[in-house]
Amino acid sequence: MxxxxxxxxxxxxxxxxxxxxxxxxxxxxxxxxxxxxxxxxxxxxxxxxxxxxxxxxxxxxxxxxxxxxxxxxxxxxxxxxxxxxxxxxxxxxxxxxxxxxxxxxxxxxxxxxxxxxxxxxxxxxxxxxxxxxxxxxxxxxxxxxxxxxxxxxxxxxxxxxxxxxxxxxxxxxxxxxxxxxxxxxxxxxxxxxxxxxxxxxxxxxxxxxxxxxxxGTVQDSGSYLGPPGAANDALQAALSKRGSEYEWGATGPNQFDCSGLTSWAYKQAGITIPRSSRQQFTAGKAVPLNQLVPGDLLFYDDGTGNAGAIHHVAMYVGDGKMVDAPTEGQLVDVRPQRGDGHLMGARRIVG
Known part of the structure; x- marks a missing residue:
């Protein structure tokens, strides 16, 4: 492509x-x-x-x-x-x-x-x-x-x-x-x-x-469920956008960047969260990486553990996977949560 x-x-x-x-x-x-x-x-x-x-x-x-x-x-x-x-x-x-x-x-x-x-x-x-x-x-x-x-x-x-x-x-x-x-x-x-x-x-x-x-092809079309309520509503909204193209600065409904996808998904669940990934890292509450549930937001930095260096956010779907909007040339899809190995934290928006 x-x-x-x-x-x-x-x-x-x-x-x-x-x-x-x-x-x-x-x-x-x-x-x-x-x-x-x-x-x-x-x-x-x-x-x-x-x-x-x-x-x-x-x-x-x-x-x-x-x-x-x-x-x-x-x-x-x-x-x-x-x-x-x-x-x-x-x-x-x-x-x-x-x-x-x-x-x-x-x-x-x-x-x-x-x-x-x-x-x-x-x-x-x-x-x-x-x-x-x-x-x-x-x-x-x-x-x-x-x-x-x-x-x-x-x-x-x-x-x-x-x-x-x-x-x-x-x-x-x-x-x-x-x-x-x-x-x-x-x-x-x-x-x-x-x-x-x-x-x-x-x-x-x-x-x-x-x-x-x-x-440029969706690799994972599987079904994933989160806890009942807004977290699952946001999760299903994000999953429904698999195949959407990446666009710098886009917030949907047909094109997204990473934080545009997560903010749009939670908006569909009736919850407003900040626009950028760094700001989203201040939303909700921190959650240990060994206690993730579908709907939690995952944050990636440069490997320093510095919140000021966060450059990507995704949504956990379960089974060690996430749904995200990666970068230009790729589509919204489900991928391994390890990303580049620089997963530095997670936040739970509801629950």
């Missing part, structure tokens, strides 16, 4: 701006394969290159996830800037509202408008007039207290809002810078993955035609 050419999907619009180093919107893929060697065996080289491309794909996914997070940070920071600027505007409007009243009070004081009680008594014609004028002055004094207190509060609010707005602006700029850095990282990861995919396709094309035909 000749290599099936596919175009690499751009995970996030190039116009979207932002993210920190990492990986993110392209699903994790590629079959478990041994770490790079200088092997001249065509099939082994093809498998090694598939594993390297899978790692590049995971790195891209991580970067894209971080980009999404940085974009969210940036958007929140920009929203905070808008909010604090609105608060500053309201505080400044309150100051403007109190200004005329304060100016009137000041002019009255400077112009002798405020008289002490003795002056009022001397200037009044009788006691009743004095009481009336004293009462009016008391009201004016109360109004002055309210006005000056309101102005003082408005000024304080304006100062606080001004400081908050300045801080929000700085945060927004940092978030935008982080997003821009993340976007650059995504683009670098995309270019790296594109180059890795080209190598896989080249190696696939160099395989003997008999090997390519075998890779």
């Amino acid at each position: 000749t290599p099936h050419r596919r175009s690499l999907r751009h995970p996030l619009a190039a116009t979207t701006a932002l993210l920190l180093i990492g990986l993110g919107t392209l699903p994790a893929s590629a079959q478990p394969a041994p770490p790079p060697t200088s092997s001249q065996d065509p099939m082994q080289r093809y498998q090694e290159l598939g594993a390297q491309a899978a790692k590049a794909d995971e790195d891209l996914l991580t970067a894209q996830d971080q980009l999404t997070a940085r974009q969210a940070d940036r958007d929140k920071a920009n929203a905070d800037v808008t909010k604090t600027n609105d608060e500053l505007g309201k505080a400044q409007a309150a100051i403007a509202q109190f200004r005329p009243q304060v100016d009137t009070i000041a002019l009255s004081a400077l112009g002798g408008g405020q008289l002490n009680n003795t002056a009022m008594l001397l200037d009044s014609g009788n006691r009743q007039e004095f009481l009336d004028r004293a009462s009016a002055l008391s009201v004016l004094a109360d109004q002055k207290t309210v006005v000056l207190g309101g102005l003082r509060e408005a000024v304080n609010q304006a100062e606080n809002a001004k400081t908050a707005a300045a801080n929000a602006q700085k945060t927004a700029q940092l978030a935008a810078d982080d997003a821009a850095t993340a976007l650059d990282e995504v683009r670098k990861r995309q270019a790296d993955l594109k180059g890795q995919i080209a190598e896989v396709r080249k190696a696939l094309g160099e395989l003997p035609s008999s090997d390519r035909r075998k890779l």
Whole structure:
């Protein structure tokens, strides 16, 4: 079977701006394969290159996830800037509202408008007039207290809002810078993955035609059952896709990469799990490799036992086998769970 050419999907619009180093919107893929060697065996080289491309794909996914997070940070920071600027505007409007009243009070004081009680008594014609004028002055004094207190509060609010707005602006700029850095990282990861995919396709094309035909044919059509419930539902969903072609970044329903298959299968069972194999390694609960049940997820790394180096995920079907989407040139099928020998852990999503 000749290599099936596919175009690499751009995970996030190039116009979207932002993210920190990492990986993110392209699903994790590629079959478990041994770490790079200088092997001249065509099939082994093809498998090694598939594993390297899978790692590049995971790195891209991580970067894209971080980009999404940085974009969210940036958007929140920009929203905070808008909010604090609105608060500053309201505080400044309150100051403007109190200004005329304060100016009137000041002019009255400077112009002798405020008289002490003795002056009022001397200037009044009788006691009743004095009481009336004293009462009016008391009201004016109360109004002055309210006005000056309101102005003082408005000024304080304006100062606080001004400081908050300045801080929000700085945060927004940092978030935008982080997003821009993340976007650059995504683009670098995309270019790296594109180059890795080209190598896989080249190696696939160099395989003997008999090997390519075998890779493109379902080898195991047996029946497998899991425990009743969601795990078995997910298992049957994955098994139903045997014969589907591998596609970088595909999540079904007709083409898949490795984590695209497992996430799609569990979605059919009504359960949402993360998109990439590295993220899926955080889902559910860890399960010993000697206690596997059908429906458990199997994870493969580079042989170091490092979760950050996971590049492939498959679903256990029982009898020491798994169903997975390996890499370009191969179909979804049931295979031995040993993979490349770098099975580093398993997770149980339900049960």
